[in-house]
Amino acid sequence: MAKNWWKILGIGLLIYASSFTFLAPLDPGILGVENGQVEPGNAEVLVIGYNTHFDTESASMQTFMQSGDVRICGMIAEIVSPTRVKIAFDIPQNLPLSLADVYVNNDHDGTVYLPNALSISNLDKNAPIPSNCNITVNTNSFEGFGFPFLPTIFETIRNLIFHVPMWFTMFFIMIVSFSQSIVYLSKGKIINDIRAEQAVQVGLVFCVLGLVTGSIWARFTWGAWWLNDPQLNGAMATFLIYAAYMILRKSIPEENKRGRIAAVYNIFAFVMLVVLLMILPKFTESLHPGKGGTPAFSSYDLDSSLRAVFYPAVIGWIIVGYWMYKIRLRYVQLLRKVDYDE
Amino acid sequence: MNEILHLLSREVQAELRQKHVLWGLLLYTLSTIFVCYLSFEVIEDQAVWNGLLWIIILFASFNAIGRSFDRERTGYNLYLYTLANPKSVILSKIIFNALVLMFLSGLALLLYLLFLGTAAIADARMMQFVGGLLLGSIGLSSALTMISGIAAKSGNNMGMMALLGFPIIIPTMLILMSYTANALAGKPIDENAQNLVLMFVIDGAVISLSYILFPYLWRD
Known part of the structure; x- marks a missing residue:
């Protein structure tokens, strides 16, 4: 029990975040x-x-x-x-x-x-411009607990709690994989290669989930399932790169050789992931918030009540992703034990 | 440095000794462009002109680079790599492939203009455009040489090369296409400064990664 506190924490955070996602109303x-x-x-x-x-x-x-x-x-x-x-x-x-x-x-x-x-229409440009009407204007804002009301996004803002943490989790898991590949190249222990592979598998699951949630969101806010947007194209290219990693692995039978070649490609792939998802979209026009001229989402929609849910959701998903990776890893290690009778 | 030059001259010699490979590449480029001519006749739209040229160059470069670790499958490899530093080997191969691609893409441009008309480059800045082709050759060569090494090691060379190479080359292609599109539209070089910086950053990252990682790939 004491050993598994982080799993309970992750599930708790996800229950908290999803109940907010489905129960909290949208602000007026x-x-x-x-x-x-x-x-x-x-x-x-x-x-x-x-x-x-x-x-x-x-x-x-x-x-x-x-x-x-x-x-x-x-x-x-x-x-x-x-x-x-x-x-x-x-x-x-x-x-x-x-x-x-x-x-x-x-x-x-x-x-x-x-x-x-x-x-x-029909303004008379020569007429004097009137002065402000004299009432004291209240500028208080809505004080309840709810999702911010944003034009064109409306109720679909709830998807923020699912879509964005998928990419955070994928990135975290890919960092795990990347570092395991580096360790494999320097130490040459087969366990590091297994870890790198299992991490990529879990990362791919989150990549697909991110693509799917993003596609659904795009359908309801931008009007199409897929758009020619640098962030979307980068996400798709990332998926292809890592899917190719899995196929590369399957095509090399010998264990040590496979580990080495896959590790080299994995390090390459991670650098490309950083280029595709973090560098390129910053410099090109994008529909996503915070990229190429569109305002960063922290500046207008991450109000304090949303922050209180968004960050727990990110941490919760990362924990669940790591847990999935641990389970995969144990499963593969047991398989190997049976196969080789180690 | 000396070693790199030496390996480079050896690559060139090997290439000249096997002229049929180079002729094969030229024929491949020519026939691709001819097929494009048969299907389009004349391309006036700049975006299509630009995209198609890059696709032709991309496929030609997959063909050219895909075999860069094939040529010497025999025991010669072992002999060479016990003598030479693997880091020099990869650098010399990147430089050699870049040279081949510069030659190929220049030739592709000439044939392309000949067959598909010059309507699209009416107000292009040609110096900037050709600069983009040269830069692209370096970019493609640096990203694909290492991939070619990985693919050669996996056994199934050409199939694996396409599988691994196409996703990896996407960022490079995006930047190159936007660069040459600007040059074709006749925009000043200032508007391409960002593309240039990004291109150098990616090339630098990929070349230094290749430099660091190739020794691990080589050791068999």
Whole structure:
């Protein structure tokens, strides 16, 4: 029992992380704005919220639109349902931009907003730009425990808890394999070669899981199962490289020779993995957060409640991956014992 | 250094002694380009032109490099590698393969222009483009020579070479294609600075890995 504390820890972390993943709600946000094409004068738009409480919180509700640095207050015209509210704006003759963001605030949901929700036509560029409306604006944020509401990602953000730890785990397991290959080349003990091979096998499982979870996520956020994206191509190339490693091993019958050649290739493969998954995507345009111009995900969606789940999930998956590797290793060692009667 | 030069001249001599191999490579390149001509006639689209040229060079280089450890399967190997330092052997082979590939890719470019038309290179920066081909030859040779050594050791040479080589060559090909695409579009060299740096980083890493690891591969 005392020896296996880390296994219990890993399972515990995974139970904690997955229960959060499936139970926690998404933070409130605005899905869209209907009748967003407006002209100067009175305009009524319908704001469609998500997980919001417009009806019960009508007393504390404030709303405004923001174009550039000018803030125009809106009037609550009609509250249709908890997630639907009609807002009337008095659009001025001129504004800094022809696009405006819509903000809605109440005590329960905090501030929810939709960037570029309104597009304003027929602005008179010669008219004076109005000043801010004078209300004190609440900018409190939602205080419950939930996933951050992000445009285009919405509910699929839960996949973050599965998809990203797969790659962390694969990378960890491949480091194990890489270091075992180095030890094999310097010491020449067959056990290190077995370890390297079993680690690659487990790493490949996580690689496939990462590809599958990523593909499903891509289908729901980017609209296709596979895209020509450097991170995706790098992941696929990594899979091919390590799959080739397994085939290379199978094609060499003699044990010592196999170990040496496979170790040399494995060291090569790991360097390529670092190039493919860490260096190249940083320098090319990518849809993934944090790569080539798209903002890093820590900057906008890893809020503190998500951190409290994401990191335990990473550690939990790494522990489970290591455990799988240990089981494979024991299995192969037992097989060898039976075969060679060692 | 002397040893590398010596081994290099020996490689060249061996190559000249077996001219049919080199002629075979040339014929292979010519017939691939001719098949491309039969299927496309003229390529005006830059992306297709660029991609197809690199695919032709890639396959030619697999053919050229795949046999670099084959040629001397006999007892001569044993004789050579008891005398020479394996580190010099791999470096000389990388240099030799790079030279062969430079020659092959230059020739492929000429034949390619001859058969498939010059429409795609109307506003290309040719110096930069040819520089990319030379750089690519070094990149392909450094990544594939070691793979060829591994494949030769595994017995099933050409099949294993393709299996191991194609995934390993992907990063190099990505960078090379983006480099020559920029050169074809006539962009200044500044826009390719990042590709150049990445190319040198990968080449440097792969060559030093080959240098360190080849002795382990060789010892039989």
